[in-house]
């Protein structure tokens with residue numbers, strides 16, 4: 483039986499990637515830092531995925547096991563014998579799991595000429611490429627050379643809304659019915675693995691950017707404006723007409739760039755936006771604004787969902803007022819339980835808005851975007 487090693491047994495790990503891998507016939511080994519989660523996975527050996535739409539469908543995912551990420555030797559051994567490696571740990575954690583993956587690849591290169599593909603399934607443009615760079619830092623020059631020949635790191639876009647789980651089942655995951663997992667066909671080494679639900683494409687950049695700069699952009703604007711207005715969930719936020727308008731406006735502003743860059747037609751993009759809004763409004767999913775707004779420092783980064791499309795829209799002659807409202811609201815996201823939110827607030831207090839716009843958002847002093855944002859603060 484083929485073996486998959488998946489880093490991150492969280493919502494996307496269990497509810498999306500691990501689920502598809504298992505259904506494709508892989509024995510899935512989850513690696514996670516959460517000891518309780520790994521213990522429960524090993525005790526039960528299965529979990530349920532509940533698709534929450536108009537009808538509820540329940541799937542049983544069998545034959546799964548777990549390894550704690552501190553059990554370095556076991557993780558390396560699993561990677562050394564895997565047929566595919568995937569991750570869904572969060573972009574900020576990729577650097578921490580890179581040594582584990584490198585140790586596994588190093589072992590593998592000694593005994594197997596078989597190709598391996600490592601796919602980082604994170605909300606980040608170029609996540610697998612980034613992971614590859616981090617893995618390379620832990621390999622010798624000769625291992626790096628061999629890696630280039632046999633180990634692929636195809637970039638990917640992952641789209642399925644999986645909010646925090648509220649039920650009593652410690653492993654069960656409630657997910658939306660929709661999903662899209664798109665992987666760069668040119669990044670694979672060896673044959674592209676047959677995984678129903680995973681689409682290997684040539685124009686990955688268009689998929690990944692459309693997803694991050696539409697869905698994640700609109701979602702972030704809803705989350706930060708919703709938080710500002712005291713809303714608990716995304717659905718509640720979107721019931722406020724002003725927030726709904728701002729979310730639609732922000733997606734339209736980033737759409738100007740996406741259409742210009744990738745050639746989506748206006749109609750096609752409108753359909754995509756409308757479908758995205760319907761997914762946000764799924765009444766069967768309770769999606770907290772604080773989850774969607776988590777890690778505001780990452781989300782305010784120059785390549786991320788708010789600043790990047792604002793810069794691109796400005797270049798195309800469109801004033802990104804709604805994106806700027808999202809950025810301004812993100813700067814006010816003072817959710818105490820979020821470490822990055824605390825850090826951001828401290829930075830704002832101690833260093834001021836100009837330093838934050840510079841250091842966190844990467845917006846140059848001379849950019850008119852600064853004034854557009856400040857005008858909405």
Ligand SMILES: NC(=O)C1=CN([C@@H]2O[C@H](COP(=O)(O)OP(=O)(O)OC[C@H]3O[C@@H](n4cnc5c(N)ncnc54)[C@H](O)[C@@H]3O)[C@@H](O)[C@H]2O)C=CC1
Pocket residue numbers: 489490491492493494495513514515516551570571572573575578579603604605640641642643644645
């Ligand atoms: N939840 C969602 O709707 C979606 C999330 N994503 C992306 O998927 C990734 C994962 O997100 P979620 O599953 O929502 O997060 P999550 O918090 O539910 O899962 C992350 C898992 O990674 C584990 N982890 C953290 N540090 C680790 C380490 N050093 N070693 C091993 N495991 C570690 C955590 O214990 C947790 O189980 C993120 O990049 C996110 O942006 C992408 C699309 C949808």
Ligand SMILES: O=P(O)(O)OC[C@H]1O[C@](O)(CO)[C@@H](O)[C@@H]1O
Pocket residue numbers: 605640641642643644697698699701702773774775776777
């Ligand atoms: O997972 P991140 O990057 O923190 O952001 C949350 C976003 O990711 C998703 O979970 C899935 O793309 C969206 O629901 C939300 O826009």
